[in-house]
Amino acid sequence: MFDNFPLWPAQSSSYAGNVDLLYIFLVLLSLFTCAAIFATIFVFATKYRRVHGREAEHIEGSTILEVAWSIIPLGIFLVIFVWGAVIYFQERTPPQGATEVYVVGKQWMWKLQHEEGVREINELHIPVGHDIKLIMTSQDVIHSFYIPAFRIKQDVLPGRYTTAWFRATKAGTYHLFCSQYCGTQHSGMIGQIVVMEPADYQAWLNEGSAFGSLASNGAALFAQLGCPTCHQSESQGRGPTLTGVYGKPVLLEDGRTVIADENYIRESILSPSAKVVSGFKPIMPVFQGLVNEEELNELVAYVKSLNQPPAGAVGSTLMASPGTQSQEPKD
C-alpha cells in the first residue's frame, strides 16, 4: 500500500478496482493521444521547418478530416461516459440489507453511530465484506465524507440527508478526510476507517470500548443537544462562546462576577436563567430533566476540554481514538 512511490491508494472496496480500471484506461488513452499529437507536431515542425527555397503549401482544410476527428473522439468520449456512468450507478445504489451507520458532520469532527448504538468520533470500525450504508447530515456547513481507499466521497449537507455505501474488501486502517472546505479546521477534520475481520469486529462491538473519553462523549452530546446553535466555538453567537471559559471570571447581567467552575457550568445547563452572562438575553433552554448525571459529567468535561489547544494539534481531545484515554483536563 505505501511503497516508495505510490500512484494510487490501497484498493479496499468492492468498486475501487472498477474505478482504477477506468483511471488506468484514461491514463493510457491520454498517453497515447499526447504521444500522437506531440510526435506529429514534432515531425511537422522539424520536417517543415523553414528552409530557403521552399514555400509553404496553401491548404484550406479537409472536411473529411474534420468530420473524422470530430466523430472519432466523440465516439471515444461516449464510451468513457457510459463506463463512468455505470461505475457511478454502482457507487450510488446501496444494496438491500446494508448495515446503516448514521454520520453527522460538524465543524470540525465526524460523529458516527452504528445501528447497534455504538458511537464513534472521527473513526469508523467496520467488518470486512459487509455492505455499509452511511446516512449523513451536517449540523452546520457543507462537509464531505471521503475515503480515498474506497474511492467514495459524498457531500454532507445541513438540513437534509445524503447517503453513500461501500463494502470493504481488505482489513486495514484507511484515511477519512473531509473534502469540502468548511472553515478553520477543515484539514483537521480527518480520521480513520478501521476495517476488521468479522470476528474481531464482533469482539470490538461487544467490548463497548467504542465510548471515548468523557470529553469526547460530551462533545457528541453537546452537538446532539443543539448547543452549537448558540454557543459557537470561535465567536459570540446568541450565546457566549465556551472556548477558554472554564476557570475564568464571567461578568453577569446583574453585575456580579463569578468564576466559571464545574458548578457554574452545571447550573448553566440545568437552570440557565440563574446566571445570565452580561450582554446576552436569557433565551437558553432549560435542560433539567433532559440530561442525566452521567451526561452532565460528559458535558462539563467537554466544556473544560475547550481550554485545550485547538483541534488539529496532535493528541487533541477530538482526535482521540476510542478506547484510549486522551489527556484529561486538570481539575
Place this chain on the structure above:
Amino acid sequence: MSDSPIALEHHLEPHQQHHFVDMEQQKHAASLGMWLFLATELMFFGGMFCAYLIYRWSYPVEFGVGSRTLNLPLGAANTAVLICSSLTVALSIRATQMGKRTLTVVLLLLTMVFGLTFLVIKGFEWNEKYEKHHIPGASFRLSAEDLKGVNVDPQQMQDFQARTQTFYSLYFAMTGLHALHMIIGVGLFLYLTYAAWKGQYGPAYYTPLENGGLYWHFVDIVWIYLFPLLYLIDRNLQK
C-alpha cells in the same frame, strides 16, 4: 489586404462621434448596445426569478401564505402607474420625432412623476411589511391572521416560518433591485429631460431618448412579471 483605400474625409455631423463613419453606424451601434445591455439585465433578474420559481415550486403553501399578505390594491396601482409611464415615454419619443420640444419635455416630466409615484407607493408597501413583522430577520413572525385557513403541524411551525421567510427574502430582494433600477431610471430621465429642454433632440437625432426609453420599458416589463408572480399566484389557498 487593402487595394485602394477610400480617402476618408468625412466631416462630422452634429452629435456624431469621430470613430463612426456616419450617423447611421452610430445609431445602429447605440441601439445594439442598449439591447445587449438589456439582455444582461434579463440574466441579472433571471437569477432571482429562477430562485423564486424553484422555491415556489417546492413550497407552494408557504409561498401562498406570503403572497396573500402582500397588498394587492397597492401592487395593482403600481402596475397601472408603470404602464402609464411607459405610455408617456413612448409618446415623448413620438413627440420628438414630430419636432415638438415642449410636448416632449412635458411627457418626460410626467414619466418621472409616474416613476416617483411608483417608488412612493412601494415605500408605503414596505412600511406595511415592517409593521406586520414580515421583514426577514430576528423580528419576523407570522400572525394568526396570516395563517388563517392553513393547517400547520405545530412541530413543523418553525420550518414553515423559515420557509415563508424565504418568500419575503426574495420579495424584498426582487422588488428592491427593481426599485433601484427605477431610481436609476429616474436619474437617467432627469438628464434626458434636461437635454430635451435644451433642444438637443429632434427628428434627426433622438437616439439617447430612444435608448433611455428602451431601458424604461425593460424596467416596466420586469415589474409586469414580478406582479403576478409575487402578488397573484396562490392568493386563494384552499388548504
Place this chain on the structure above:
Amino acid sequence: MATTANFTAERENYLNANYGVRSWLLTTDHKRIALLYLASITFFFFVGGFFALMIRLELLTPAGDLVMADTYNKLFTMHGQIMVFFFLIPSIPATLGNFLVPMMIGAKDLAFPRINLISWYLYIIGGTLMMHCVLTGGVDTGWTFYTPFSTAFSNTKVIEAGLAIFINGFSSILTGLNFVVTVHRMRAPGMTWTRLPLFIWSTYATSVIFLLGTPVIAITLLLVVFERAFHLGIFDPNRGGDPLLFQHLFWFYSHPAVYIMILPAMGVISEIIPCFSRKRVFGYNFIAMSSIAIAVFGFLVWAHHMFVAGISLYSALVFSALSYLVAVPSAVKVFNWTATMYKGSVTFSTPMLYAFGFIGLFTIGGLTGLFLAALGLDVHVHDTYFVIAHFHYIMVGGAVMGFLGGMHFWWPKISGKLYPEAWGRLAAAIVFIGFNLTFFPQFVLGYMGMPRRYWQYPPEFQVLNVLSTAGSTILAVGYLLPMVYFTWSLRYGKPAGNNPWGAAGLEWQTQSPPTTFNFDEIPIVTQEAYDYENIPAPEEVPLER
C-alpha cells in the same frame, strides 16, 4: 506588402500623442486603455502570485507550521479570487482584445470608447475594494463562496469581497458589450465575417459569455451579500433556504467563466501558428465555429462541478454527457492547429514556442477533463489535487501561455520595439519546465487522495508537495523574466517596424506603435484572412541579443 524598417521613434503615435497623467487617466483611446489594463492586471498577478507562493511554502511540510489555519484559508481564497476575477478573466480580452479588436477589423476605435474607459474604472474600483479587503483581514470562504459557510459561518470580510467582485463583473459586461457591438457594426468595408481573424471570432464568443453569464454571478454574489447583511434566508437551510441553489447559480456563471479564460488564448494561438508556419490556418470555418460551439455548450454543463453535491443520479448523467460534448470542439481546434504546420514553413520564434507550449499543456489539461467528466471517477478525484492540477493546466498552461505568447507576438506593434528574442525563448522554456514540475505531481497527489484546501496533510503526501513547490520557484523565474526584458526593450529594444513578423492582419498594416486613430484611411478589404501566399516572410526572425 513589403516590410520596411521604419524608424518610428520620432513619428507621432498613440504613446507620444499626449503627455501627462490626465491624458492617460481620461483617455478614450482603446490602445491606451489596453495598457492601463495591462498595468493593473500585472499588479494583481503579483498579488495572486504572492499568495500562491505562500501556499506552496506552507505545503512544503505536512504540519501547518508557516501560517495559522485561518490565514492559510484566506491565502487560497484570495489567490483564487484575485487570479480568476482580477487577472485571468480580464487578461487577454481587456489588454490584447482592447488593443487589437478595432485594428483587426479596420476601425478607428471600439463602438463605445467612453464605456471602455468606464469599464477600466469599474475594474479599478472593484480591485481597490478587493485590496482593501485583503489588507484589512481578508476572506476565507474559498473563491467558490459556498453557502452556508459564506453566509452564516465565516467571520471574514465576505461582504466586501463579494461586492468587489460584483463591481468588477460590470467591467466584464461592458467590455463584452463593446466588443460585440464593434464586431457587428464597425467592420471595414469588405471585412466579412468569414474574413475576420480567428482572434476576433474567439473574442466575440468570449464576449457573448461575458454578456450572458456575468450577470448571473453578479446577482448570486449580491444575494450572498444580502443574506449576510440582512440575515435573509435564501441559501441558509436554517431559514428555509437551499445551499444547493447557491451552487447551481454560482456554477452557471463560473463554468462558462473558464471558457472566458481559455477562448481568447485559443484565439491568440490561431494567430500565431499561421504566421510562423507561413500559411493559412487549416480548417478556418471549423475553428471559427468551434469557438461559438464552446460558448454555447459551455452554458449547459455547470453541474459537472456538483456530481457529489447531492444532485440526482439522472441530472448527473445529463451533465456528464454534455460535458463530453463540449470537449469535442476543443479537440477539433488542437487538430486543426497541428494540421496547419503540415507543409508549412515553420520558425521557432518565442510566440511560436509559447504556442507549442500551449498545445502541449492544454492537451494534457483537456484530457484530464475527460477524467473528471467520468462520473464514477469524479467521485474519487473531486475536491482533490487532481482537480487543481487539471484547472491549472488549462488556466496557466493554457490561458497564461496564450497571454504571454500574444504579448510577445504583438509587443512590437504595441511598443514599437523588439524584445530580445533569445531571452524570450529562454523564458518560454523556463515557464514550460517550471509549470510541469509544479503541477504534474498534483495529479498523482489528487488520485492518492489529498484533498484541496488542506493546510496540513498526512506525511505520505510530502514528497510530491516538495516537488511541486520546487517547480513553482522555477515558474516564478519564468514569469519575472518577460517583465524585465519587456521593460528593458522599451528603452533599449530595436525599433520594430510595421510588420517584423511578416504577419497577415490589418493591425500589421499600420505603423508601430500605431497612431491614435489607427488608420489614416479606413481600408477596404479584398483578401481573405491569413493571406500568407501573398505576404513574403521576413528575412529572418528579428533577433536581439
